[in-house]
Amino acid sequence: MISSPVVPVFAVRAWPGLIEAYRPYLPVTPETPVITLHEGNTPLIPVPTIAAEMGRGVQVFVKYDGLNPTGSFKDRGMTLAVTKAKEAGAQAVICASTGNTSAAAAAYARRGGLKAYVIIPDGYVAMGKLAQALLYGAEVIAIQGNFDQALEIVRDLSEMYPVTLVNSVNPYRLEGQKTAAFEVVDALGNAPDWLCIPVGNAGNITAYWMGFCQYHQEGRCDRLPRMMGFQAAGASPLVQGHVVSHPETVATAIRIGNPANWERAIAVQHASQGSFSAVTDAEILRAYQKLASQEGIFCEPASAASVAGLLKCKDQVPEAATVVCVLTGNGLKDPDTAIQQGSDHFHPGVPANLEKIAEIMQLP
Ligand SMILES: *Cc1c(COP(=O)(O)O)cnc(C)c1O
Numbered sequence: 001m002i003s004s005p006v007v008p009v010f011a012v013r014a015w016p017g018l019i020e021a022y023r024p025y026l027p028v029t030p031e032t033p034v035i036t037l038h039e040g041n042t043p044l045i046p047v048p049t050i051a052a053e054m055g056r057g058v059q060v061f062v063k064y065d066g067l068n069p070t071g072s073f074k075d076r077g078m079t080l081a082v083t084k085a086k087e088a089g090a091q092a093v094i095c096a097s098t099g100n101t102s103a104a105a106a107a108y109a110r111r112g113g114l115k116a117y118v119i120i121p122d123g124y125v126a127m128g129k130l131a132q133a134l135l136y137g138a139e140v141i142a143i144q145g146n147f148d149q150a151l152e153i154v155r156d157l158s159e160m161y162p163v164t165l166v167n168s169v170n171p172y173r174l175e176g177q178k179t180a181a182f183e184v185v186d187a188l189g190n191a192p193d194w195l196c197i198p199v200g201n202a203g204n205i206t207a208y209w210m211g212f213c214q215y216h217q218e219g220r221c222d223r224l225p226r227m228m229g230f231q232a233a234g235a236s237p238l239v240q241g242h243v244v245s246h247p248e249t250v251a252t253a254i255r256i257g258n259p260a261n262w263e264r265a266i267a268v269q270h271a272s273q274g275s276f277s278a279v280t281d282a283e284i285l286r287a288y289q290k291l292a293s294q295e296g297i298f299c300e301p302a303s304a305a306s307v308a309g310l311l312k313c314k315d316q317v318p319e320a321a322t323v324v325c326v327l328t329g330n331g332l333k334d335p336d337t338a339i340q341q342g343s344d345h346f347h348p349g350v351p352a353n354l355e356k357i358a359e360i361m362q363l364p
Contacts, residue, residue: 015041018179019079025182025214026080026175035083035112037069039076040179044187044324049294050307057320060310061192062291063184066299066330070132072253073204073328074104076180077166077173082108084172085164090114094163096150098200098253099129100329105166106138117163119143119150124252126300126334146247148258168203169260177204181211182220184324191221193321198305198328199229199238199276200254202265208326209268225324227274229265230309232302236278238265250281250337253302253329279308287311289341291327298331298338 017036019026028034044061051060065073082105085093092115095105102118102125109116118133122142133140143150151167158165168174185191191212197205205227215221231239232249237257244257259265269276279287288304291297306325310317317323331338339346347360 014038017079018076018176019083022179022182025179027172028080028083032083032087033112034079035086035108036079037075037107037111039068039079040183042067042180042183044184045295045297047291047295047297047307047325050290050311053311054314054317054323056317058317059320059322060325061188061323062295062297062299062307062325062327063180064297064299064327065180066303066327066333070100070103070107071128071330071333072100072104072300073177073180073326074100075108077168077170077176077203077207078104078108080176081164081166081170081172082112082114085166086112086114088164090162090164092117092163093166094118094154094158095166096120096147096154097125097129097167098147098255099125099133099333100253101167102138102140103129103132103136106133106136110137115139117141119154121146121150121255124255126252127336128333147256148247151260167260168201174203174207174210177207178211178214180204180326181208182215185212185215185221188322188324191216191223191225192324193223193225193318194228194310194323195225196228196230196306196310196323196325198251198254198302198326199231199265200235200256200259200302202229202238202259202261204326204328205229205268206261206264209272224272227268227272228309228313229269229274229276230279230305231276232284232305233278233280236276238262238276239278249284251284251300251302251305252334253300254305277309277313279305279312283308283312285337285341288331288337292331292338297327299327300329300331300333301337303327303329
């Protein structure tokens with residue numbers, strides 16, 4: 001009897017990363033040297049307790065982009081930005097970052113054999129993000145200034161020296177990030193009625209809109225969502241209509257006072273009949289805790305701005321609407337905030353004694 005050869009099914013079925021998955025929609029050729037960590041294909045998860053709070057038959061899902069290889073949606077843009085930098089012969093990339101861009105830039109640059117330089121605001125980057133950039137092997141320069149100042153510096157450096165800028169002003173970042181909208185439509189079978197999203201530099205909201213519009217033109221969906229952008233109240237230039245020179249919020253990923261994609265964001269708002277609104281740190285932290293303790297979903301504080309915003313705008317949501325909230329980053333990025341917020345449930349220093357423990361557990 002001849003035994004049949006072992007077919008490695010996993011190898012042919014594995015998700016190939018978003019450049020391969022959406023190749024016809026992206027600016028790549030067969031010669032492009034694709035640098036991928038098999039990012040994308042993140043789950044769209046129903047959040048029933050939040051939907052119940054909304055009422056009126058509203059369906060709510062979260063697009064959990066914290067499950068990308070470096071733990072945030074930034075990987076979607078970075079796979080393409082670093083791929084195109086490599087294709088153009090670059091040997092180094094640079095970015096300013098509130099943390100996640102630096103983690104993604106570092107990972108993809110190193111995977112592609114490029115050097116990575118990242119400039120961050122000293123003291124305002126969550127611990128997990130800093131840890132990542134360092135271990136991936138980026139040169140991390142923490143400046144005594146905020147993100148907006150860091151971005152100005154890297155823009156100048158990339159003009160003066162042979163380093164490719166990979167902030168979201170790099171058009172390939174948005175091209176890669178638009179694939180998240182494709183995945184939402186692929187999962188729902190259509191575009192949602194509302195897309196709620198945290199907004200910092202406004203690259204992601206711009207990219208999602210590009211993705212929805214492209215799929216709409218291709219006939220992959222027959223409607224377009226209203227794009228609902230949410231900023232932290234202490235860093236809400238798009239809501240206030242002017243630059244915020246000292247942005248402050250617990251949601252450090254969106255602690256931005258002068259968004260790099262300002263004009264594009266306004267264009268998206270008009271084209272989609274969307275809006276920009278502010279949510280306070282208290283509202284952000286409430287949604288953050290709710291997602292974790294009621295839905296089992298651990299995102300970072302900035303990500304929870306989308307859910308905080310939805311709950312705040314509850315009465316404006318049409319009956320039986322389908323809403324997608326984007327969860328941009330993984331909760332493990334910012335363990336300090338998680339431990340602070342969860343401290344009510346922490347009982348340190350308890351003697352190793354059954355009665356004492358049972359007492360704390362308040363067992364009946
Ligand atoms: C970068 C980032 C944002 C903001 O995205 P923009 O494209 O700058 O608007 C929101 N949340 C997280 C976790 C991020 O890393």
